Amino acid sequence: MGTELAGLIKADLAALTNDANRLAIAPPADHSAxxxxxxxxxxxxxxxxxxxxxxxVDSEDRAAADRMAAVDAGKSDDLVGAMLASQQASLSFSMLMQVRNKVMGAVDDLLKLPV
Structure with missing residues (x-):
């Protein structure tokens, strides 16, 4: 069991090293977003x-709310599309909260560093 786990860890480490080396020699990406x-x-x-x-995230939430309101008012029959938009907005918000939590954790770690 321990040797299998060590082998898997070594394989993952080798894959990460290969990816890092590939990125190091790759041309810089166009960040024109x-x-x-x-x-x-x-x-x-x-x-x-x-x-x-x-x-x-805010625009996705507003679009989902508009689609749900249209279904509720009877202006639209696209219940599936409204539910999908609502779920997409919910997932986007969850992702944003996870990013926020990671950033706040990093800030807390920086504040704890000795000066």
């Missing part, structure tokens, strides 16, 4: 990325 880079300085903007993600 809106809001991910500051155009004036060419620097990454975490704040803008989070604002864009928050706006995206």
């Amino acid at each position: 809106p809001g991910t880079f500051n155009n004036s300085q060419g620097a990454f903007s975490f704040t803008q990325s989070m604002k864009d993600a928050l706006a995206s």
